[in-house]
Amino acid sequence: MLPKEKDLILKEKVKLYNNIAKINDCEGRLLAELEIYPVPRIIWEFEMLGNVQCNFPSLSFDSNTKSPLIGHCFSIEQPICTGDSSNVVGPVRASRGATTQAVYGDIENTAHIFIFYLPNTRFQYKSVRQEILRKTLKEVGSDTEVGSENGGRYVQSSVDDIWSIRLDIRTDALNWLDPHNRNIGTLITTIGTLSQPKYKDTDPETFFQLQAISLNNALERLKNLSWFLSYANGGYIGPLFIEGYEYSQDRLHPIQTSCAVALAFQTTPLEQLSSSWVTVDSDLKVYMECFPAFERMMQNPIWRETIDFILTQYFQATRPGMTWQVVASAIGAALERLSYVILVEEETNATTKAACELLFDIKQSQTAKQHWNLGKKPGEENITVTGKRLRLLLERIGLTKSKEYNDIDDVPSFLEVRNDAVHPRVGSTTIEQRWKLIKQAIQWIDEVLLWRLGYSSKYLDRTQQWETSTLPRYDLSLRDSSW
Structure with missing residues (x-):
């Protein structure tokens, strides 16, 4: 009997199966449950019927067995054994364990x-x-x-x-x-x-x-x-x-x-959910309309890897109670990865792509400095290779001075905070100033991702003391038409 809606919504546990099943040629009773609270897991217990001899798989503690549990229109293809019960001199009579997936019918149905x-x-x-x-x-x-x-x-x-x-x-x-x-x-x-x-x-x-x-x-x-x-x-x-x-x-x-x-x-x-970009004013329908663009992104193995990495860093950085050192380090790593994908992997102009690729090749850092004339332009005396990458990323999404956004001026200060976080040295920046720069950098991640997705509604302005929504600062017209 499949679980019904009433068995699932706001319920801590639901029974998936409680009937006869087999593992190899051993028949017994299988009980499988989906535990939802406090964290999801699927647990199972298999108890053999009668005192019969059969080919029960050899299971070691906390190991996968290649023998699936097969019931009536129900199967656990990859059971993990976490314990068993046996007589001192007899065979195993019962086993219990967990799994990540349990199927009714055939998954190819x-x-x-x-x-x-x-x-x-x-x-x-x-x-x-x-x-x-x-x-x-x-x-x-x-x-x-x-x-x-x-x-x-x-x-x-x-x-x-x-x-x-x-x-x-x-x-x-x-x-x-x-x-x-x-x-x-x-x-x-x-x-x-x-x-x-x-x-x-x-x-x-x-x-x-x-x-x-x-x-x-x-x-x-x-x-x-x-x-x-x-x-x-x-x-x-x-x-x-x-x-x-x-x-x-x-x-x-x-x-x-x-x-x-x-x-x-x-x-x-x-209780561990972090501070999302979604506010009371965010239009979820507009966001859902971006899902096709996200699906196209995920067809690219590089984006799949990047999204996995970025979400790990992003959730760590936005979780309540994290120290500024942890947050700055995580945000810096996420911005580095985003910069490479946007500026190099997705750049269609071969000349621009080659120039940007220089900035990410540590063996060609001197060549990159010469090509980009780093440290020599008026007002850019303190721009490093890393700083140039981040500035180009912000300019790519439209956060430019010509549009009265001065974010690129804050890049060196944020990178100084990030360096303070990962190196054993003390900078002169105050804690308040550090957090202000860190929150702005988190917003840069939001703005790059939402820009890449094509989201056109309101999102959280992390630079304000109280929760405030802002309309997109990024320029959606700069997105590639193929996205």
Whole structure:
């Protein structure tokens, strides 16, 4: 029996399977559960039936077994054993362990629509720029509708010509995410839908326009969505349960489950989420419209590697309670990586690309200084190779003096703070000045990423003392048309 919506939303644990299963030729009872709180994990217990001799796999503590656990329309392909029970002189009678994925049916089975469940979606709590979910009120003891009330929020956006994504969060989940309630850990808060809006059950002709994709393909797409939403959330999130449905022309059974998967996706506990760029004024629909651009980025292995690295550094830098040394070091590393990808990997002009590449080749630092005439231009006497890279990055997104942005003047000061953080020396900059420069550098990361994605709405202005939103300072017209 698959978990239902009521078993998943705001629940600490859900039973995935409790029935007969096999491992090799050994038959027994398999119990599998998805623990959501405090952090997601899938645990299992297998107990052999009867005192029989069979080919039970040799399991060492905390090791993968190549023998999958196979139940009725349920499987754990890569179980990890964390313990077993046996008689002193007898064979192993029971084992327990964990896994990262449990599948109902076949992961290559296809579906027309996928429902997925996301935890700790604080970005939907923060932004009010979403549509309102209406909750129907019915007369007690009957199905007569007597009105409606605010039932939560949702955001919906097309991701290509066929597919659309919608994220629904209800009032009880919003209340759980409210910082005033001081909740911690992880619970599922949002129901997502990957669907094909062109399909109408009232129009039979649209049935033949449906596209069927495998659960595995849907999972890959939702993994990209997870990276994308994690950046908005201030910490890692991803689907913990996905269910695929097929439409049919059978009026008695117009829709039925074809496949499902439970996942122990990396999730940042609620209390550890960092300060995201999303504010009350940020338009999530506009952000969701940037997802196709993000998907194209993730098709490039260099961007996949870069996003992974940058999010690690970014979450560390924006997490509450971190020291200025840790934050400055993390932000500096993220900006270095962004600079290389934007200025070198994505530069289409061969001459410009070669010139920028000099700045990243430590063996050609002297050549780079000569080519870029570093330290000789008026007002640029203190510009280093590293400083030039960062200045070029800011100018690439439109933060130039001609547009009355003086950010490039603060680059040497930020790099001095970063050097103070990673070298055992004491600079003259005060703690207050250091934090001001660090917050500005964090905003540079936000602005480069949001510019690259094509986001055109408001985001957090980290340079202000109180939470304030700002319209884009970057110039979207400078983006490459192929993005």
